[in-house]
Amino acid sequence: MKDILGILNDLRRPRLLLRAARLGADEYSRNQHLKRHLGYGAFPRSGPALMRLLELESDINDKRRTSDASYSLVKHVDVLIAVLGEARLLRASRPVS
Template sequence: MHETLKEFAALRRPRLLIRAARIGVPGYTRKAHLPRILGYGGTFKGAQAVRRLLDMETALNTQRRQSDASYSVARHVDVLIALMGEARLLRASHEAQVKASGIESFLRAT
């Protein structure tokens, strides 16, 4: 999970793409958007969803950089919105697990 989030944090994309995706993140809901993007057949959660989205985004970015005629900016923004939303959910669940386990309190006390 940490490696997936590190890879997400290392993404460097044009400002306009990132700004458009950030505008869409507050309206992101996993139940409605993730199946549309990843396909309705599977159930993807957590790091697995982020991993699939990263792979999709990498392919879209390759198309963008090669000026591929089949490249869709709207699709790229959709995938980035889902990627940002899922990364947020993954971080939040990880932080909740750390707090619930008491590791944070233990580390502060030592």
Template structure:
């Protein structure tokens, strides 16, 4: 299985969406944002959260690429912010 951080590095998304997410990642509030995005009461570990977020992001990207009317760029940016925030946590725990 591919390492989750390698999977994240391999994502190719439009530059504007990625830039918007980078601008928001410093305001990422894990306990609030993950509960809302994942619909959970108990926040999972960064690895578990990333797997769930990657699935949500893949679905959003499929909608984007298919020009589906239900696609929302704000929701996509929101999920990418969470992915970036969780990746930071996971990377920090791996280094320390």
């Protein structure tokens, strides 16, 4: 079983999507992004938040791959920004080995 960062490392998306998300991740705001994607209330820690964001992103990516009319490029990039932002927070919180 892979850990959450291993799953993230195996994520394969179009280069342009990831490039846009990396640029946006520098401006990542946990309060704004998680509220928008996970709803209101207490935010989960970075690990559980990242898992929920990855599930949401997977659903959005399925819409992209099947050319679903409800696919939103803007939402996809925004979720990827949150994924990258939470991954940075998770990496920063782990002890250095």
